[in-house]
Amino acid sequence: xxxxxxxxxxxxxxxxxxxxxxxxxxxxxxxxxxxxxxxxxxxxxxxxxxxxxxxxxxxxxxxxxxxxxxxxxxxxxxxxxxxxxxxxxxxxxxxxxxxxxxxxxxxxxxxxxxxxxxxxxxxxxxxxxxxxxxxxxxxxxxxxxxxxxxxxxxxxxxxxxxxxxxxxxxxxxxxxxxxxxxxxxxxxxxxxxxxxxxxxxxxxxxxxxxxxxxxxxxxxxxxxx
Amino acid sequence: xxxxxxxxxxxxxxxxxxxxxxxxxxxxxxxxxxxxxxxxxxxxxxxxxxxxxxxxxxxxxxxxxxxxxxxxxxxxxxxxxxxxxxxxxxxxxxxxxxxxxxxxxxxxxxxxxxxxxxxxxxxxxxxxxxxxxxxxxxxxxxxxxxxxxxxxxxxxxxxxxxxxxxxxxxxxxxxxxxxxxxxxxxxxxxxxxxxxxxxxxxxxxxxxxxxxxxxxxxxxxxxxxxxxxxxxxxxxxxxxxxxxxxxxxxxxxxxxxxxxxxxxxxxxxxxxxxxxxxxxxxxxxxxxxxxxxxxxxxxxxxxxxxxxxxxxxxxxxxxxxxxxxxxxxxxxxx
Numbered sequence: 228x229x230x231x232x233x234x235x236x237x238x239x240x241x242x243x244x245x246x247x248x249x250x251x252x253x254x255x256x257x258x259x260x261x262x263x264x265x266x267x268x269x270x271x272x273x274x275x276x277x278x279x280x281x282x283x284x285x286x287x288x289x290x291x292x293x294x295x296x297x298x299x300x301x302x303x304x305x306x307x308x309x310x311x312x313x314x315x316x317x318x319x320x321x322x323x324x325x326x327x328x329x330x331x332x333x334x335x336x337x338x339x340x341x342x343x344x345x346x347x348x349x350x351x352x353x354x355x356x357x358x359x360x361x362x363x364x365x366x367x368x369x370x371x372x373x374x375x376x377x378x379x380x381x382x383x384x385x386x387x388x389x390x391x392x393x394x395x396x397x398x399x400x401x402x403x404x405x406x407x408x409x410x411x412x413x414x415x416x417x418x419x420x421x422x423x424x425x426x427x428x429x430x431x432x433x434x435x436x437x438x439x440x441x442x443x444x445x446x447x448x449x450x451x452x
Numbered sequence: 453x454x455x456x457x458x459x460x461x462x463x464x465x466x467x468x469x470x471x472x473x474x475x476x477x478x479x480x481x482x483x484x485x486x487x488x489x490x491x492x493x494x495x496x497x498x499x500x501x502x503x504x505x506x507x508x509x510x511x512x513x514x515x516x517x518x519x520x521x522x523x524x525x526x527x528x529x530x531x532x533x534x535x536x537x538x539x540x541x542x543x544x545x546x547x548x549x550x551x552x553x554x555x556x557x558x559x560x561x562x563x564x565x566x567x568x569x570x571x572x573x574x575x576x577x578x579x580x581x582x583x584x585x586x587x588x589x590x591x592x593x594x595x596x597x598x599x600x601x602x603x604x605x606x607x608x609x610x611x612x613x614x615x616x617x618x619x620x621x622x623x624x625x626x627x628x629x630x631x632x633x634x635x636x637x638x639x640x641x642x643x644x645x646x647x648x649x650x651x652x653x654x655x656x657x658x659x660x661x662x663x664x665x666x667x668x669x670x671x672x673x674x675x676x677x678x679x680x681x682x683x684x685x686x687x688x689x690x691x692x693x694x695x696x697x698x699x700x701x702x703x704x705x706x707x708x709x710x711x712x713x714x715x716x717x718x719x720x721x722x723x724x725x726x727x728x729x730x731x732x733x734x735x736x737x738x739x740x741x742x743x744x745x746x747x748x749x750x751x752x753x754x755x756x757x758x759x760x761x762x763x764x765x766x767x768x769x770x771x772x773x774x775x776x777x778x779x780x781x782x783x784x785x786x
Binding site: 250251253254255256257258260261262263 | 480483484485486487488609673674677678681682685713716717718720721
């Protein structure tokens with residue numbers, strides 16, 4: 228491994244302990260640690276939030292991985308129906324008038340990641356991507372339950388809608404105008420997610436009540452201890 | 453509580469000034485981080501006393517206010533970081549040198565960098581419960597010359613930070629420049645985090661061949677940075693709220709002066725501009741408790757304390773064991 232180090236030294240700007248010692252690192256850390264950070268600096272390019280949910284990680288993952296759950300925990304997306312394209316759902320985002328939202332849910336059970344690939348108005352280019360990851364809280368917080376990480380990236384389409392033909396007549400709102408409120412809005416939705424899942428887990432109810440055939444047994448096929 | 457005013461402030465400094473290259477190891481002078489912006493600092497000279505500096509500053513106050521100040525001083529409060537003498541403190545000696553006959557003399561050992569505010573609060577309490585009308589509050593930082601100039605200790609990176617100096621304020625009953633509100637807090641959970649260390653591990657008061665010093669490990673620095681970043685904006689917010697003003701009404705902000713990173717962080721957190729925040733770090737280093745009165749004098753000299761504006765003081769001490777803030781209203785000339 229050490230044979231690679233000389234090659235790294237030709238890359239400008241790397242800060243590694245071989246050339247950037249403890250005192251330099253300590254000074255840099257002090258310099259870069261502020262008491263407060265402007266909202267734009269923290270949430271301008273990316274918006275990441277996180278929350279602890281007192282519900283087993285496999286249940287949280289199963290719930291999120293089933294796109295129908297969006298109708299419960301999001302503030303405004305409702306009435307999803309399948310489209311002709313397999314895996315692609317179409318619903319309505321009541322955030323704005325007459326606004327369709329398309330969503331494809333792509334999940335990975337091993338990594339417990341759930342990505343919602345979405346777009347307003349049209350379903351051909353799903354560029355609004357909600358990246359979620361469920362982490363067993365036992366691993367990272369030393370207690371039962373889940374940690375949910377949720378990130379969005381500021382795609383240029385938030386700034387300018389490249390599909391103006393798809394906008395319903397009379398709608399002035401564009402989703403990107405609300406990027407500045409994504410942190411606040413997503414915190415609201417994360418709290419919905421937390422309250423729903425913690426309630427169902429605490430009261431022993433099935434996590435996905437619309438999924439009559441599956442039941443809780445199949446939801447507990449994975450264990451994380 | 454009886455209304456008190458910040459009547460006058462003056463300072464005094466030792467003659468010896470040390471530049472950055474006095475410190476550190478050969479080839480590794482302090483730079484960046486907590487040393488950012490440091491250029492000079494005063495060092496107490498051998499044989500020089502805190503009493504000398506207090507009397508020099510008080511003489512300047514006498515010249516500002518006229519009259520016979522010594523005969524009118526009812527209270528003398530001092531905070532000296534490393535006292536001239538253990539046991540006694542220096543308040544009585546100050547009274548002797550000034551020819552004053554105060555009814556109260558207290559040498560405060562605690563509160564460090566916020567002791568100026570704590571002493572204002574104590575003076576107000578004493579004035580409220582007695583016939584005392586005038587108080588001298590005296591801050592002297594002495595550790596730079598007395599500890600950190602040692603030829604071994606000055607090789608440590610933190611030795612360039614402290615600077616010696618003295619600030620004295622005259623408080624009096626009245627509303628000429630009223631102290632509107634004071635908040636003082638103690639966080640006992642942080643009380644054991646500042647250590648006096650010795651190179652040979654002995655207790656600092658035991659005889660030995662090497663100087664003792666204040667120890668900051670990297671882990672401690674990270675914890676203290678986090679505390680300082682949080683405590684000072686919080687206590688200033690609290691003082692402003694309780695005084696009925698918004699932080700956007702801060703005219704001049706004066707904090708303790710541990711380093712320029714803290715100063716930057718505090719004004720960012722309080723949304724106070726750089727020009728509103730007094731900064732003496734580059735020429736004086738960390739003056740500990742003397743920082744606030746020294747900065748008040750600087751603000752006066754620069755014409756910052758305009759009529760109908762609020763002077764807000766805030767800070768934390770040591771490793772976060774105390775925090776305090778004060779709101780002072782500067783009135784327009786009648």
